[in-house]
Amino acid sequence: MTTIGITPTNPVEPFLRTDRMPHIWCPGCGIGTSVNSFARALTEANMDLKNVAIVSGIGCTGRVAGYMKLDSFHTTHGRAIPFATGLKLANPKLNVVVYSGDGDLFAIGGNHLIHAARRNVDIKVVCVNNLIYAMTGGQTAPTTPGDVVTSTNPYGTYDPSFNLPYLVEAAGAVYVARWTAFHVRQLARAMEEMFTKKGFSFIEVLSPCPTLYQRRNKMGDGLDTMKFYKEKSRIKNGAPTNEVALSKSGEIIVGKFVDRERADYRDLMHDQLEEVLGDQYVEAEACECSI
Template identity: 70%
Template sequence: MLDQNAVETEIPEKENPVESLLRMDRMPHIWCPGCGIGTTVNCFARALEQSKLDLDSVSIVSGIGCTGRVAGYLNLDSFHTTHGRAIPFATGLKLANPNLKVVVYSGDGDLFAIGGNHFIHAARRNVDMTVICVNNLIYGMTGGQVAPTTPVTAKGTTYPYGSYDPPFNLPYLADSSGAVYVARWTTYHVRHATKAIKEALARRGFSFVEIISPCPTLYSRRNRLGDGLDQMNFYKENSVIKNGADTKDVGMDFQGKITVGKFVDRERKTYRQLMNEHLTNVFGEQYTPYEG
């Protein structure tokens, strides 16, 4: 209860703290009511603020899809690439200017179906970038087709009687391809996701954060799972936090338990370090290490 000794200590602020990082002239955004992508953008913006990075040296790249629109809404140097090619573009960006902090922000379809090949090779080479994947378990923008992450028995427009394709286990794929940081959270775990993005931004090497998000218009409607809020409550009740869990065991079943947490955190030499070391060994004094 308020009492008479109440003292004003702060001047009320009118603007939302993340507005400075967003292109407010493009709001309201295109995402459906109950979609979690906006929440992940909120987490990302706050992680970026807390990480105290120089915003002029941060660039964000995204592909095509609902999550691909993120690059257009963030007030950073951004590029909206062709479908699936966000990681090759980001690799080129990082090689041309190693001082940049490159972030790839895209959806599960763009990163793992159309651009799956690029993902595994960027992780294998350990290109220094942060990949944030918003996984809504379906192709959202094109109308609810079954994606490589759709769990078995979930329905999509291309599998009206339920999918029978075994899905990808994204943390396992990233781990086995060689990512140095792998975490998975849901849009319910906003504080954890913010912290994970902050940690991923601080890592040198290929860091990967998967955020599971509701898709109320396509995934939830076709599978009769209610709206975005029902999915958020489902995440709240069915998420199991297991930091350091073996990524082999974190696959997802249709409406089953979701294992979340930070799974991998290790150090490996980045692509540029390996290149400089190898070429110095071969050419000796003749070679000037590439620093951008």
């Protein structure tokens, strides 16, 4: 197959299933931008790609798994995290990344997310937050700020929204950061750093949805949103997460908010069982399912 018109030197290309292009994302959407940062982070972190698995739920961001040239699992709505939990526990050598959207991870999947954070399962979660249910046409999400128009709040939203870093920190994550689709280098560096952490790690990526969120709220296109992010963002590493809630047009606090150490689920399990069972304990190896 010829690759006329495609530059083979694009550093991201080896990470993509190019036979699945073009992708489904709209012009101006930030999901592809985040994937670019993710691919760069994989390179910079010298990850052994054979041992990186990516798990997505359902939605626009849920399609990320399908475009990455990795072992990739496109699961059910909201359940990427429990799938990833099983994958990681059965095969601990894998670096398991969950890549999904705000509605998937925090509405239908919210219970799984807080419990995985509580257990401190060693999975890395990238949440692309476009403040809306995009795949289904722009309905209100648990992240949608107040006083914006959505297809299910045509007269403006009044549901209070989640502050994702605050919630995830409270649930027990060892690493919590937020960047926007404008901060591509910072985002790539945060992802790279996330790979060095052991335990439940979380990065929120604020992303435009020009088709449904910005357009319906007369906030311009993707480029206008980049300008908005640039203007409104303030880097504040270590900011108390209860002070980083998003609003329709207010300041966007970005940076690394949480970076702490805590025994992960497998270590906790191992230490407890070994202490109580002694010689009787047989550690679960990476399951080689020969039988």
